[in-house]
Amino acid sequence: LRAPVAAESESEEPVFVEADNLTGDKKNQMEATGNAILLKSDQTIRADRLLYDQETADLDGTGSVVVEQRGSTMSGPHLELNLDTHAGFMEKPVFFLKENDGRGKGDMLHIQDQQHYTLDNGTYTTCPADREDWLMKMSSLEIDREAQVGVARHAWVEFKGVPILYSPWMDFPLNNRNKSGFLSPVIGSTTKGGAELTVPYYLSLAPNYDLTLSPRIMSKRGVMLGNQFRYLQPQYRGEVNLDVLPGDAITQTNRTRFGLKHDQALGGGFSGQINFNRVSDNAYYRDLSSEMSVTSKINLLQDASVSYGGGWWSSTARVQRYQTLQDPLAPVGEPYARLPQVNVNAAQKYAGANFALMGEYVSFTHTTAVNGQRMVVAPSVSVPLLRTPGYYVTPKFTLHSTSYAMGSNNTTLLPDASRVLPLFSLDSGAVFERDINLFGKGYLNTLEPRAYYVFVPYQNQDKLPVFDSAQAPFSFVQMFTENRFFGNDRIGDANQLTLAVVSRFLGQDDGAENLKLTVGERFSLSAPQVNLVAPTTTTNKSDILLAASGRLNAALSFDTELQYSPALARIQHYNVMARYRPEAGKVLNLGYRFVSDSLGALIPGAVTATGSMVINGVVYPTFGGVPYTTLGGNNYSVASAGLRQINVSGQWPLSGRWHAVGQWNYSYLDQRLLSGVAGLEYEQSCWMLRLVAHSFTVGTQQTSTGIFVQLELNELVKVGSDPLVLLKQSVPGYKKLNEKPASQPGAVLR
Amino acid sequence: CGFHLRGEATMPFASLYIEAANPASPLIEELRQNLLANHIELTKSAGKADVVLNITSDIPEKQILTMGSNGRVSEFQLRYRVSIRAYDQEQREWLPTDELMLSRDYKYDDAQILAKEAEETLLYQSMRSDMVQQIVRRLSHAKPRALPEK
Numbered sequence: 001l002r003a004p005v006a007a008e009s010e011s012e013e014p015v016f017v018e019a020d021n022l023t024g025d026k027k028n029q030m031e032a033t034g035n036a037i038l039l040k041s042d043q044t045i046r047a048d049r050l051l052y053d054q055e056t057a058d059l060d061g062t063g064s065v066v067v068e069q070r071g072s073t074m075s076g077p078h079l080e081l082n083l084d085t086h087a088g089f090m091e092k093p094v095f096f097l098k099e100n101d102g103r104g105k106g107d108m109l110h111i112q113d114q115q116h117y118t119l120d121n122g123t124y125t126t127c128p129a130d131r132e133d134w135l136m137k138m139s140s141l142e143i144d145r146e147a148q149v150g151v152a153r154h155a156w157v158e159f160k161g162v163p164i165l166y167s168p169w170m171d172f173p174l175n176n177r178n179k180s181g182f183l184s185p186v187i188g189s190t191t192k193g194g195a196e197l198t199v200p201y202y203l204s205l206a207p208n209y210d211l212t213l214s215p216r217i218m219s220k221r222g223v224m225l226g227n228q229f230r231y232l233q234p235q236y237r238g239e240v241n242l243d244v245l246p247g248d249a250i251t252q253t254n255r256t257r258f259g260l261k262h263d264q265a266l267g268g269g270f271s272g273q274i275n276f277n278r279v280s281d282n283a284y285y286r287d288l289s290s291e292m293s294v295t296s297k298i299n300l301l302q303d304a305s306v307s308y309g310g311g312w313w314s315s316t317a318r319v320q321r322y323q324t325l326q327d328p329l330a331p332v333g334e335p336y337a338r339l340p341q342v343n344v345n346a347a348q349k350y351a352g353a354n355f356a357l358m359g360e361y362v363s364f365t366h367t368t369a370v371n372g373q374r375m376v377v378a379p380s381v382s383v384p385l386l387r388t389p390g391y392y393v394t395p396k397f398t399l400h401s402t403s404y405a406m407g408s409n410n411t412t413l414l415p416d417a418s419r420v421l422p423l424f425s426l427d428s429g430a431v432f433e434r435d436i437n438l439f440g441k442g443y444l445n446t447l448e449p450r451a452y453y454v455f456v457p458y459q460n461q462d463k464l465p466v467f468d469s470a471q472a473p474f475s476f477v478q479m480f481t482e483n484r485f486f487g488n489d490r491i492g493d494a495n496q497l498t499l500a501v502v503s504r505f506l507g508q509d510d511g512a513e514n515l516k517l518t519v520g521e522r523f524s525l526s527a528p529q530v531n532l533v534a535p536t537t538t539t540n541k542s543d544i545l546l547a548a549s550g551r552l553n554a555a556l557s558f559d560t561e562l563q564y565s566p567a568l569a570r571i572q573h574y575n576v577m578a579r580y581r582p583e584a585g586k587v588l589n590l591g592y593r594f595v596s597d598s599l600g601a602l603i604p605g606a607v608t609a610t611g612s613m614v615i616n617g618v619v620y621p622t623f624g625g626v627p628y629t630t631l632g633g634n635n636y637s638v639a640s641a642g643l644r645q646i647n648v649s650g651q652w653p654l655s656g657r658w659h660a661v662g663q664w665n666y667s668y669l670d671q672r673l674l675s676g677v678a679g680l681e682y683e684q685s686c687w688m689l690r691l692v693a694h695s696f697t698v699g700t701q702q703t704s705t706g707i708f709v710q711l712e713l714n715e716l717v718k719v720g721s722d723p724l725v726l727l728k729q730s731v732p733g734y735k736k737l738n739e740k741p742a743s744q745p746g747a748v749l750r
Numbered sequence: 751c752g753f754h755l756r757g758e759a760t761m762p763f764a765s766l767y768i769e770a771a772n773p774a775s776p777l778i779e780e781l782r783q784n785l786l787a788n789h790i791e792l793t794k795s796a797g798k799a800d801v802v803l804n805i806t807s808d809i810p811e812k813q814i815l816t817m818g819s820n821g822r823v824s825e826f827q828l829r830y831r832v833s834i835r836a837y838d839q840e841q842r843e844w845l846p847t848d849e850l851m852l853s854r855d856y857k858y859d860d861a862q863i864l865a866k867e868a869e870e871t872l873l874y875q876s877m878r879s880d881m882v883q884q885i886v887r888r889l890s891h892a893k894p895r896a897l898p899e900k
Contacts, residue, residue, distance in 0.1 A: 286821070293814055296823050298860040310774070322863065330820045333861045390755035432753035447753055470865035473857055477876040486865040486872075511891030513884060559853075575855070593816055593825070595857070643824060645816050670819035698821045729813070 013041045015083065017052060028054035036061075040083060044068045047079070057084040065090070071098035074109070086114040093119070102126045102715060106141070115146040126715045127686035134159045134687055134713050157713065159687075164711075165719065188721030190290050190706045194220035208232050221248050224255075224288070238262035238274075245288070255288065256280045269310035275303045282325045286698045290706050291725065292675060295698040298332055299324050313346035321365075336364040336467050353383045360488065364467040370414060371407035372465055376400070376488045380423075391430040398423040398482065400491055404464065414465050421491050423482045426453045435508070442508030449501045452480050458493035458529050465489060471532050474543050474563060474572075476500070479520055490532060495525040505550070515550035543572060555582040568631050572596050573642075579733060585659070587733035588650040593643055600637035603628055607635045615641040618669055644668040649677070649731040657683045659737060661692070663730040672697070677730050679708075679723065681737060688712045688738045692723035694730075714738055759890050763844075765791040766889075767799035770808070777808055777832070780882045788886065801844050803889065806833040810874060815855055822860060828870060829853045830877040834885060836892050844892040850884050852877045 020034030029051065032038075036050040038059065048063025061079040067090075068074075074095040081088030093109040096102075106122035119141040127133050139154035149171055157165040186198040198216040205211055214226035224245035231238055241259035248255050257279045264272040277300040279285065285295050305318030321337030343360040358378045365371050382396035403418035429450035436445045469487025472478045479500065484492030500520030507514055521544045544566065549559040562574040575593040597618075607628065609621035620627035620638055627638040649663035663677040679692030692708040708723035727734045766785060770778050782792055793799040809832075815825040830852045836845035854873040858866060 292817065296814065296817060296821055298822060299863050327820065330822075335861075335863045338864075389758055431756040433756050434752040434754065436752075446756075468864035468868070470859075470862040472869065475856070477854065477873055481872070486868040506887060507891075509891065511887040511889075513887070561855075643816060647816075665817070667819055672819050674817045674819065697817060697819060702821065
């Protein structure tokens with residue numbers, strides 16, 4: 001039985017009523033009893049009895065009234081609602097919100113209009129119906145759907161019946177859009193700052209501007225005020241950070257940090273960028289941060305640039321320098337400032353050849369080291385002689401010319417000089433394929449040999465300064481480049497051939513790279529003479545590189561690389577990484593990294609140890625105060641100690657609702673824990689508890705430890721100190737267990 | 751042993767539209783060059799293409815790989831993650847959303863920060879070329895999947 005009721009009122013939405021019994025009288029009163037349903041656009045109202053006045057659009061429902069709209073429901077014994085103005089009330093409402101699985105009840109719901117509601121003496125939780133582990137109670141809750149804001153008065157949160165938070169007034173956004181208000185407070189304790197509390201306050205100044213004020217109270221140091229101002233416009237965007245701790249109680253100084261990031265579109269292919277960072281003192285981050293990625297910062301970038309890109313050429317002009325944060329126990333050389341650096345790159349195709357031009361002008365300045373200006377112009381041409389999907393041969397010729405004008409601090413009297421060198425390279429390769437079946441799966445197996453020859457004549461460059469250059473480590477990327485150095489101060493002489501073979505196993509069905517095996521070796525036909533660490537044995541004359549990596553199946557992936565030096569008969573470095581991630585929330589990572597000591601000069605003749613020295617926990621014999629090591633019957637000085645580290649991390653469910661999470665990063669050379677994380681997570685349907693301890697190295701001989709305790713009431717609030725950034729960084733593949741599945745299909749559960 | 755020289759790759763479609771937040775990014779530019787070399791027509795609008803390739807994210811990251819005992823970074827890892835998805839005019843999926851991830855490790859030394867900047871640039875370039883190869887390989891294996899039952 002279904003009776004259409006005349007379309008009416010401002011909304012023009014037809015109203016349908018159906019029920020077991022429908023009666024209407026002459027005054028347009030309609031009474032529906034027994035499974036009565038009223039339908040209006042996306043709203044459904046059910047009740048035992050519905051009384052509807054078509055004239056006034058007044059609706060009166062009694063007995064098990066349920067209002068449903070887009071999956072969210074509200075039920076109660078009695079509803080009065082005007083379908084035109086949407087004003088009315090519901091007694092003893094019980095509601096369920098589909099957006100965040102939240103539910104609750106109250107004494108009375110006042111409905112002002114479609115956008116505004118007030119709930120008296122309400123409760124709210126995201127817990128399932130059968131358990132109310134936490135509950136927010138409030139004397140009143142005002143909901144403004146127009147402004148997407150909720151305001152609760154006299155609100156307190158009970159966890160397991162114990163009140164844990166109280167606020168006389170709190171507002172919160174109804175959607176993810178940011179809205180002014182207090183963010184979750186952060187409570188914690190660190191060895192360097194003592195007990196601390198941060199209460200961030202978020203101010204939405206306009207849709208395009210916001211400000212976050214974060215007062216942070218540290219028991220040992222005082223009160224720091226953090227300010228972050230962000231702005232976003234079609235033509236520009238950026239953020240400004242200013243953190244101030246006036247009168248640090250430990251150092252008796254003012255401590256500040258300033259940061260400015262700005263991106264600007266200038267039109268016509270031009271853009272501008274500023275990235276400026278400054279802190280008040282060397283120990284700022286080590287004292288005041290508990291994030292390893294921040295405490296490890298040595299050089300803070302201060303940079304402004306204008307770039308042009310588009311078409312066949314691009315250019316960048318920048319001024320750049322760094323603030324170097326020194327550790328008194330391990331000072332580091334300050335880098336050069338580039339005031340300014342201008343570079344131009346252009347590429348054009350003509351008659352089957354690729355013409356390119358690289359040009360750069362830099363004025364290098366330094367407070368103590370020699371200053372100077374450098375100009376580089378390097379035109380090149382490459383000609384693909386053969387180019388098919390199966391093989392290719394490409395010769396390339398570059399004329400590299402550099403000139404220097406030396407400036408102040410020229411204590412060693414380096415002359416103004418210039419250098420012109422031709423660089424010739426010949427790149428060639430082929431790709432073979434076959435179909436293969438392995439473990440019941442079809443693969444396309446490739447075999448890709450490549451030969452790369454480079455010839456650069458020798459020129460003595462000892463009288464040239466070193467502003468921005470360093471010996472390039474031997475790697476699969478570097479072995480196919482012309483220069484053995486990064487930066488333009490040195491062009492390595494070369495008469496060398498690099499041979500490499502790559503073999504891939506690609507899934508026949510999807511083309512995914514399941515396994516990649518690589519081997520490469522460089523053969524020097526004459527010994528290279530240009531070196532930055534002179535004389536040296538690490539000119540990567542003919543080292544062999546081996547690598548294997550792959551995703552064997554959905555759960556297991558690995559990555560490994562090894563470099564071997566036949567000349568020294570030793571392994572230069574190797575690393576192994578394996579990850580087992582059968583499903584989200586279950587991950588184990590295992591990694592080991594080994595880097596051998598880097599060697600300095602060959603010590604000629606017989607050597608008798610005159611003493612010993614400890615570098616990073618390793619005892620070396622010394623000769624004339626220089627530590628040395630013996631390889632293949634020769635003695636070499638030790639420039640710096642290597643690396644031997646294990647890194648194990650994981651997240652794994654224990655029994656019940658407990659999950660373990662941890663990381664152990666240990667250095668065998670130093671016999672020291674570099675970073676350790678131990679934590680437990682307890683997962684309940686509507687809340688999570690995280691207990692995490694962290695200890696890590698900051699600066700020489702310093703360790704920072706912190707304890708994180710966090711209670712997260714799902715979709716409401718996080719209380720305590722937040723370990724999530726730490727866990728995501730130290731446990732690759734970590735999954736926040738109570739995170740809602742991403743809306744994008746396929747983006748989750750890999 | 752069954753190996754033969756790679757022949758002309760046949761792509762399963764003739765024209766493609768690349769949908770990306772920043773269509774002028776170096777990745778998209780390199781991908782275009784590669785596809786043009788594979789005789790794929792690149793259309794100016796999504797409506798005119800056989801298949802639309804959506805680059806949903808294009809994220810370079812730099813993460814600490816190992817720390818020294820002095821609290822300084824001794825190795826960094828550069829990561830490059832690109833999420834792709836391909837579909838046709840009937841909204842059939844040709845490539846379901848998937849994330850391709852590449853990484854490169856390198857030794858770090860704050861005393862050589864300017865040279866390390868040049869090294870990072872080179873590593874990103876190499877990852878970008880590798881990424882383009884992987885995307886093209888995925889595209890060459892793409893095929894329409896049946897629409898899910900409504």
